[in-house]
Amino acid sequence: MPLTDHEYDFFISYSNADTDLVSSIVESLENDYKAKCWFQEKDSKAEFIDEIMSGIENSKVFILFISEHSANSYFVLNEINHATEWRCQNEDYKIIPIIIDKTKQDVADAAYKRVRFYLGRLNILNANTFDSIDSLILKIFEQAEIDLPDRSLHKSLYHSSESENARLCAQNEILRNFSSEFFTKYTTPDSYILDIGCASGENIILRLEGIAYTALLGLDIDEKQVECATNRFGDNKNTFLKCDVMSPELDDILEDYMERNDIIGFDVIHISAVLLHLDDPLDLLRRLRRYLKKTGVLFIQDEDDGANIVYPNSKFFNRAFEIWADSEESGDRFCGRKIPSYLSAAGYKYCNLAKCGVSNTALSKDQHSALWDIYFNYHLWLAVEENMFRNPNKTAKLLNDYIAEYDTYKKAYDNGEIFIQLGFMFFLARK
Ligand SMILES: C[S@@+](CC[C@H](N)C(=O)[O-])C[C@H]1O[C@@H](n2cnc3c(N)ncnc32)[C@H](O)[C@@H]1O
Incomplete structure (x- = not known):
């Protein structure tokens, strides 16, 4: 360009x-x-x-x-x-x-x-x-x-490399461990599971690994991702469909699925890293409530930069969070704290912040390195296609300063001298 x-x-x-x-x-x-x-x-x-x-x-x-x-x-x-x-x-x-x-x-x-x-x-x-x-x-x-x-810098290099695949696997592993106990506890062999914003299916399939359930329906607006999910995981049990969950087609698709499967609702509705990207998360939660069984559980995983903690604290890490906050791609970085209000306004009960914070303690070497890459590897910003910063000039400067200090802090992190907690949050709610 x-x-x-x-x-x-x-x-x-x-x-x-x-x-x-x-x-x-x-x-x-x-x-x-x-x-x-x-x-x-x-x-x-x-x-x-x-x-x-x-x-x-x-x-x-x-x-x-x-x-x-x-x-x-x-x-x-x-x-x-x-x-x-x-x-x-x-x-x-x-x-x-x-x-x-x-x-x-x-x-x-x-x-x-x-x-x-x-x-x-x-x-x-x-x-x-x-x-x-x-x-x-x-x-x-x-x-x-x-x-x-266009910040396609390093995209091909970074995303196609074997180390990138290993990094993503390790990241998925970390996040799976974060919430796995709830999947084990609330999913039964009879469960029908709905995954909103399923992307390539990787996340939900990993979370359900080793857990008995009856069927999974994954919905995503991105046709290519849905195709990928279908090719990789689609079968009699796992269905992935293209759907804009903010549009009326959500109701058509869910009603049709429930009728074909002869069910009155879902036992688990899972929404991971999606609400922060939506203009009106409350509207979605209101509409989804209808499709959650009375005995069912809503799982929401989201993020909040306010729950990020780093020690020893430094401008370096704050810069990273500022850069993320300026990226339109990264959604509402303070979505986590709003979820209880959304849930309450949408009529859900027993809202529970079941877990907060993913830290770099007790991780394997690969996972330790992958946790850094979730937010701090500067190639992430450069790799996101059409990643529009709201204040490009200001952020370019921040990025410049960040890159200048990058190696020093990465080394300290690799040496185990830095504690990081990332503000992932996992909520549970009932109808
Ligand atoms: C950050 S990804 C999260 C993917 C997956 N849930 C996970 O946790 O790894 C957000 C996903 O939400 C999907 N999404 C965003 N807006 C959507 C909408 N209106 N309807 C359906 N999917 C949507 C995106 O296409 C994307 O795949």
């Missing part, structure tokens, strides 16, 4: 002597951030001068990679000259100089005399002060005053 209606997002000015480093940054800009870069090996090709000028004029931002080589390349100096002139006529045009020499710290260095002549007054970044290409790129976006684009 191009960032602007310009032909290019970034014009890359550099010396061929620095190709390796610059290429790796450009590759990430293009592949991970979907930016369009004007980037060519061109120093010796004078015949491309018209193209170079047009590249500069058709880009939104001119990025200059400063090294001793580029500061003394006449092609680069000509590009800088053209970019600065272009900026005089176009006040939105941005120039971002970045020092990449490992041995030189700022533009005052004698080697950069010519560059300083043009750019001395601009804010100059030093690539050596960033601990990763990602954090440098986040800074470039911030300097360019461009909202971070």
Whole structure:
């Protein structure tokens, strides 16, 4: 997705002597951030001068990679000259100089005399002060005053890797342990179970593993997920259907299912990590009450950032929670505390917060690491497709600061020096 209606997002000015480093940054800009870069090996090709000028004029931002080589390349100096002139006529045009020499710290260095002549007054970044290409790129976006684009960064890498699958399994394990006693206690061999927002079925099937029940109906608005659930777990006993549970089709589907199975309601209704994503959770709970048997139990698992606890406390973890709170994808981060009021308003009885808080104590090594990844692995934010932050500029800065300290805190966590409790909540209620 191009960032602007310009032909290019970034014009890359550099010396061929620095190709390796610059290429790796450009590759990430293009592949991970979907930016369009004007980037060519061109120093010796004078015949491309018209193209170079047009590249500069058709880009939104001119990025200059400063090294001793580029500061003394006449092609680069000509590009800088053209970019600065272009900026005089176009006040939105941005120039971002970045020092990449490992041995030189700022533009005052004698080697950069010519560059300083043009750019001395601009804010100059030093690539050596960033601990990763990602954090440098986040800074470039911030300097360019461009909202971070489609955050598909690392999506393919992160989600397709074997370690990612292992991570998800470990996370599911942790959350299953959190509520398994209630599934064991309230599910009987005669039980009909309704799972609202079942996604790929993984969560509910794992929770029901080893437990006898008669039938499961899973509903989700996402057709692909329902297809996946059906392919993986669908059979005579387990049915997965596409349904927008906020629409009237919920009643049609449930009535039809109950009639076909000759039941008057469900023994267990399970809603995990769904209410926080809905505009009107109360409306759903009201409507579902009709379908819960008198003897049945409603299970709700949700989250509340107010119940997150970290020790030793630090700005680092607070930043993570702030970033989550700004992500539209992550729903109402304070939904947990509202659930008793919703349940009461919807007419349920005996509402009980049966469990609160999942901590990193007494976990296996894999689970310990997976618990961190539930909220604190920064790739999660970068990986969520079209993850719209409500305040992109502010959050990009938070993210930048977060990434800068990431390795230190991750190491301390891995060494067992940090206690974390995540605010998962598990409620039970009756009709
Ligand atoms: C965070 S996932 C939780 C999935 C699963 N329950 C779990 O705990 O792993 C939320 C799910 O709710 C589904 N969902 C959101 N709004 C919905 C709606 N209006 N009707 C049905 N499903 C919905 C989403 O498609 C998604 O699969």
